[in-house]
Amino acid sequence: xxxxxxxxxxxxxxxxxxxxxxxxxxxxxxxxxxIGDGSTAEGDFHAACTFAGVYRAPVILNVVxxxxxxxSFSGIAGGQLTxxxxxxxxxxxPGLRVDGNDPLAVYAATQWAAxxxxxxxxxxxxxxxxxxxxxxxxxxxxxxxxxxxxxxxWPLGDPIDRLRQHLVALGEWDDTRQxxxxxxxxxxxxxxxxxxxQQGVLRAATIDFPQDVRTMFDDVYAELPWHLREQQxxxxxxxxxKLGKGGR
Amino acid sequence: xxxxxxxxxxxxxxxxxxxxxENVVVMGEDAGYFGGVFRVTxxxxxxxxxxxxxxxxxxxxxxMATAIGMATYxxxxxxxxxxxxxxxxxxxxxxxxxxxxxxxxxxxWFVPMVIRSPYGGGIFGGxxxxxxxxxxxAHVAGLKVVIPSNPHDAKGLLIAAIEDxxxxxxxxxxxxxxxxxxxxxxxxxxxxSKHPDAxxxxxxxxxxxxxxxxxxxxxxxxxxAYGTMVHVALAAAEAAGVDAEVIDxxxxxxxxxxxxxxxxxxxxxxxxxxxxxxxxxxxxxLAALVQERCFYHLEAPVVRATGWDTPYPHSLEWAxxxxxxxxxxxxxxxxxD
Numbered sequence: 001x002x003x004x005x006x007x008x009x010x011x012x013x014x015x016x017x018x019x020x021x022x023x024x025x026x027x028x029x030x031x032x033x034x035i036g037d038g039s040t041a042e043g044d045f046h047a048a049c050t051f052a053g054v055y056r057a058p059v060i061l062n063v064v065x066x067x068x069x070x071x072s073f074s075g076i077a078g079g080q081l082t083x084x085x086x087x088x089x090x091x092x093x094p095g096l097r098v099d100g101n102d103p104l105a106v107y108a109a110t111q112w113a114a115x116x117x118x119x120x121x122x123x124x125x126x127x128x129x130x131x132x133x134x135x136x137x138x139x140x141x142x143x144x145x146x147x148x149x150x151x152x153x154w155p156l157g158d159p160i161d162r163l164r165q166h167l168v169a170l171g172e173w174d175d176t177r178q179x180x181x182x183x184x185x186x187x188x189x190x191x192x193x194x195x196x197x198q199q200g201v202l203r204a205a206t207i208d209f210p211q212d213v214r215t216m217f218d219d220v221y222a223e224l225p226w227h228l229r230e231q232q233x234x235x236x237x238x239x240x241x242k243l244g245k246g247g248r
Numbered sequence: 249x250x251x252x253x254x255x256x257x258x259x260x261x262x263x264x265x266x267x268x269x270e271n272v273v274v275m276g277e278d279a280g281y282f283g284g285v286f287r288v289t290x291x292x293x294x295x296x297x298x299x300x301x302x303x304x305x306x307x308x309x310x311x312m313a314t315a316i317g318m319a320t321y322x323x324x325x326x327x328x329x330x331x332x333x334x335x336x337x338x339x340x341x342x343x344x345x346x347x348x349x350x351x352x353x354x355x356x357w358f359v360p361m362v363i364r365s366p367y368g369g370g371i372f373g374g375x376x377x378x379x380x381x382x383x384x385x386a387h388v389a390g391l392k393v394v395i396p397s398n399p400h401d402a403k404g405l406l407i408a409a410i411e412d413x414x415x416x417x418x419x420x421x422x423x424x425x426x427x428x429x430x431x432x433x434x435x436x437x438x439x440x441s442k443h444p445d446a447x448x449x450x451x452x453x454x455x456x457x458x459x460x461x462x463x464x465x466x467x468x469x470x471x472x473a474y475g476t477m478v479h480v481a482l483a484a485a486e487a488a489g490v491d492a493e494v495i496d497x498x499x500x501x502x503x504x505x506x507x508x509x510x511x512x513x514x515x516x517x518x519x520x521x522x523x524x525x526x527x528x529x530x531x532x533x534l535a536a537l538v539q540e541r542c543f544y545h546l547e548a549p550v551v552r553a554t555g556w557d558t559p560y561p562h563s564l565e566w567a568x569x570x571x572x573x574x575x576x577x578x579x580x581x582x583x584x585d
Contacts (some may be wrong), residue, residue, distance in 0.1 A: 006334070042309070069277075139285075211563070214480070215564075217558055238577065
């Protein structure tokens with residue numbers, strides 16, 4: 001998995017580049033990137049689609065259209081004029097539009113795109129049509145820009161629940177095992193939370209750093225240049241002054 | 249006169265200018281209907297309509313470019329970049345176009361736009377919500393760069409920026425949107441309502457661009473600061489027992505060189521503070537200016553207290569942010585004989 005940034009869409013042309021490198025090296029690995037509907041308005045998305053098409057990159061470009069970008073509905077990114085899947089046609093690459101809340105459909109579409117890429121037939125754009133039930137983040141209150149019940153009214157349901165129902169209907173799953181699994185996973189999550197708390201909690205009002213503060217200067221460069229070495233020492237001295245215990 | 253926090257002051261500046269000049273338009277991500285993620289543009293769309301206050305697609309490139317186009321048409325766009333960290337896709341338009349159109353058209357076209365954006369750290373915003381990129385813009389001829397440190401100045405400077413016929417990059421220190429921050433993160437947060445600079449005149453007034461403010465007079469040491477660091481400098485000087493002259497630059501380009509020179513020639517010692525990374529931060533320019541013009545008055549080298557040369561960390565916020573300890577050390581160094 002590759003890192004994304006706060007700046008939106010940067011990862012999409014990067015994925016195309018990674019895929020191009022794989023092709024250059026005669027590798028069989030493909031790349032996949034995910035982007036939101038709103039973020040497709042960024043110039044990087046245009047660059048990604050152009051390069052992907054021109055170089056027939058073995059990449060899957062997923063547009064997760066959950067209808068919202070903070071308070072901006074998908075129309076502000078042009079979603080009312082055409083679908084996000086249809087944009088692919090303009091770039092000469094295939095576009096699929098999938099019910100994003102149907103896990104099997106998503107799997108099938110992704111499989112198709114992956115096979116296509118692996119057979120050196122190039123990129124695919126997949127629009128996952130879904131809904132952002134909650135707010136954009138814990139700092140966002142969606143009642144400021146959409147009706148309160150909007151989340152519960154999405155006609156395509158909840159993906160996990162749909163899969164569960166499907167498996168039960170097939171006779172492959174049952175409510176008892178679901179309850180057991182829920183409990184087990186809840187337990188895992190809570191245990192992980194507990195363990196992580198023991199490693200240190202970020203508190204705004206203290207300088208009880210959860211890790212060695214010198215690591216701030218790790219990985220700025222491959223090797224630490226003189227001016228960063230100097231600053232690192234300054235920083236450590238500063239914290240020694242304040243804490244009297246080395247800030248580690 | 250009304251007590252306002254910085255957000256309310258900025259919001260009021262928009263209301264005042266939009267009423268005064270029908271060419272002022274406002275645009276940005278979530279800035280229209282919702283009024284902005286920090287609520288700075290709240291209420292404007294309802295009052296002035298969708299033609300003048302509108303949501304943009306997520307495209308800083310597109311926002312800057314279309315705002316430039318509107319400005320050359322004759323509008324006065326106030327275009328928001330949601331976080332300064334996101335400004336880079338728009339950098340080409342700002343640097344290659346907004347900054348240069350007047351010059352390459354011999355004044356036939358010009359770009360009276362304001363690019364406003366929350367900047368700076370102290371909020372555990374990490375790498376992508378804490379950056380201070382002002383030096384990148386200060387380095388580009390044709391741009392003005394303005395940074396308020398309090399609600400009174402925020403409103404007055406934004407009004408001045410909107411009225412200015414040059415492109416103004418207006419950075420708003422988000423840490424102090426709701427209340428001043430003195431760098432002592434373990435003290436309780438105070439709102440602006442208790443602060444004298446929260447008294448914001450109603451209606452129209454302007455704080456001149458290019459003019460600094462001496463926030464505190466003092467004989468021992470000149471401290472040059474802007475944004476959140478004005479408050480940190482005041483508190484750090486008090487904690488260190490230094491009788492400092494604290495200057496709030498307010499505009500970094502064009503900087504108020506007269507006020508700076510007069511102060512340093514009086515005190516003979518100078519400390520420059522900013523959150524931004526040290527190498528080639530605006531402090532480097534200030535240090536150069538001070539030593540060029542005040543060399544024979546200086547008793548000690550100019551000292552910089554800045555952020556480190558790393559991407560902005562998240563959990564190590566208080567090891568990064570230039571707080572009272574770093575500033576105190578800088579004062580000590582500058583006061584050495």
